[in-house]
Amino acid sequence: MSHTVGIRQAQKQKTRQALMDAALALLEEQSLSSLGLREVTRAVGVAPTAFYRHFRDTADLGVALVEEALGSLHALIREALAETGDDVRIERTVALIADLVRTSPAHVRFVAREQHGGVQPVREAIRAQLRLFGDEVAAAFAGEPETRGWSEEDLRMLAGVYVDHMVMTASAFLEAGPEGEERVSSVARRQLRLVSLGRRHWLD
Amino acid sequence: MSHTVGIRQAQKQKTRQALMDAALALLEEQSLSSLGLREVTRAVGVAPTAFYRHFRDTADLGVALVEEALGSLHALIREALAETGDDVRIERTVALIADLVRTSPAHVRFVAREQHGGVQPVREAIRAQLRLFGDEVAAAFAGEPETRGWSEEDLRMLAGVYVDHMVMTASAFLEAGPEGEERVSSVARRQLRLVSLGRRHWLD
DNA sequence: TGTACATCAGTGAACGCGCGTTCACTGATGTAC
DNA sequence: TGTACATCAGTGAACGCGCGTTCACTGATGTAC
Numbered sequence: 141m142s143h144t145v146g147i148r149q150a151q152k153q154k155t156r157q158a159l160m161d162a163a164l165a166l167l168e169e170q171s172l173s174s175l176g177l178r179e180v181t182r183a184v185g186v187a188p189t190a191f192y193r194h195f196r197d198t199a200d201l202g203v204a205l206v207e208e209a210l211g212s213l214h215a216l217i218r219e220a221l222a223e224t225g226d227d228v229r230i231e232r233t234v235a236l237i238a239d240l241v242r243t244s245p246a247h248v249r250f251v252a253r254e255q256h257g258g259v260q261p262v263r264e265a266i267r268a269q270l271r272l273f274g275d276e277v278a279a280a281f282a283g284e285p286e287t288r289g290w291s292e293e294d295l296r297m298l299a300g301v302y303v304d305h306m307v308m309t310a311s312a313f314l315e316a317g318p319e320g321e322e323r324v325s326s327v328a329r330r331q332l333r334l335v336s337l338g339r340r341h342w343l344d
Numbered sequence: 345m346s347h348t349v350g351i352r353q354a355q356k357q358k359t360r361q362a363l364m365d366a367a368l369a370l371l372e373e374q375s376l377s378s379l380g381l382r383e384v385t386r387a388v389g390v391a392p393t394a395f396y397r398h399f400r401d402t403a404d405l406g407v408a409l410v411e412e413a414l415g416s417l418h419a420l421i422r423e424a425l426a427e428t429g430d431d432v433r434i435e436r437t438v439a440l441i442a443d444l445v446r447t448s449p450a451h452v453r454f455v456a457r458e459q460h461g462g463v464q465p466v467r468e469a470i471r472a473q474l475r476l477f478g479d480e481v482a483a484a485f486a487g488e489p490e491t492r493g494w495s496e497e498d499l500r501m502l503a504g505v506y507v508d509h510m511v512m513t514a515s516a517f518l519e520a521g522p523e524g525e526e527r528v529s530s531v532a533r534r535q536l537r538l539v540s541l542g543r544r545h546w547l548d
Numbered sequence: 549t550g551t552a553c554a555t556c557a558g559t560g561a562a563c564g565c566g567c568g569t570t571c572a573c574t575g576a577t578g579t580a581c
Numbered sequence: 582t583g584t585a586c587a588t589c590a591g592t593g594a595a596c597g598c599g600c601g602t603t604c605a606c607t608g609a610t611g612t613a614c
Binding site: 350351352355380381382383392393395396401 | 569578
């Protein structure tokens with residue numbers, strides 16, 4: 141066998157992931173700033189001291205969770221925005237967020253909660269990811285005929301509306317639960333249509 | 345002297361307010377779910393047990409803070425929205441939020457943080473207040489010519505955009521600090537103008 | 549392939565500390581007469 | 582106005598508990614020869 145990963149490294153990665161999973165589950169009911177290291181290790185079934193082999197503290201674990209929650213989202217967002225035609229793009233964007241909340245509600249809740257939460261490094265990690273989303277949205281719009289002649293500043297402003305709307309919509313899906321999904325989708329689509337109309341008449 | 349309040353009651357009210365003020369200050373750096381009762385009483389200079397004369401627990405204190413933070417805002421919002429002419433109304437609304445954040449940054453931070461925070465009763469209290477804001481915005485728009493012929497549902501949808509935007513803008517003011525105030529104001533005004541344009545062409 | 553040594557993920561005991569809550573109390577304020 | 586009793590905001594000691602962190606350790610995995 142070639143040392144593809146090594147038994148030791150694989151086992152370590154497994155424990156690390158178990159700590160993150162357990163933390164995420166515990167964070168459904170509380171904020172990161174009140175999450176205890178011992179709580180997490182107890183849920184996993186390892187000694188409290190094992191925690192230090194993987195994370196400096198719970199804030200460090202939180203930053204890792206941000207990457208896990210948002211890291212893989214950039215490609216999906218770019219994909220949804222690559223659609224042509226406002227209606228299709230709106231449809232795809234809202235469906236993407238609905239999917240995300242359905243598949244990973246705990247990740248979404250974590251990000252919504254810690255975006256303004258009490259742990260600075262985590263707040264900053266989330267802010268950095270959202271700024272990246274903003275860049276991607278702005279870049280997608282920059283190449284479109286409806287936004288021809290717009291200043292860089294106005295593009296960023298528009299992108300801001302979109303990213304804020306995505307965050308608010310994700311949070312609305314969470315609050316509404318499965319039976320409210322269609323209602324939230326409907327409102328979100330109409331809100332994006334409103335913005336899209338404004339965009340079309342921005343330079344009138 | 346008539347018993348306008350009574351010395352005892354006045355003193356009790358004073359201690360209660362001191363507990364709330366101290367808690368709010370401590371909450372600049374942490375979430376409610378990690379705020380300790382002893383922390384608060386220590387900051388005020390009373391015995392830990394005195395806390396129970398005023399609040400059942402820190403969640404109860406949090407609900408009181410929500411009322412203090414948002415209760416007096418309804419009248420101001422109605423006032424700002426009563427303005428006629430989109431541009432003036434947008435100007436007033438953004439100025440109102442800028443004022444609020446400048447005057448009571450700690451209250452705003454608290455609400456932003458606990459809106460999705462780990463303490464359910466507080467989340468619900470905030471949600472109830474925001475729903476009221478939504479009602480007021482919808483009512484203000486209902487009487488306007490630009491929104492004639494709109495369905496009740498579309499009015500709520502529009503009101504949702506406005507309330508979400510207020511929350512996001514307040515949070516942006518906080519992040520930006522005093523030197524970023526003009527930039528955030530400018531972006532917020534243009535975003536509302538975008539929405540206002542969309543509104544004008546909604547029934548085209 | 550086998551051996552001898554190095555690495556290091558996870559252990560378990562121990563520590564000092566601050567927490568929320570209980571309880572019986574004190575003494576200033578309020579009330580009835 | 583004065584007196585006797587009731588109320589109740591704030592006290593201070595005590596409790597059991599779980600916390601984060603330290604430390605020397607163990608034993609499976611990795612590496613060099």
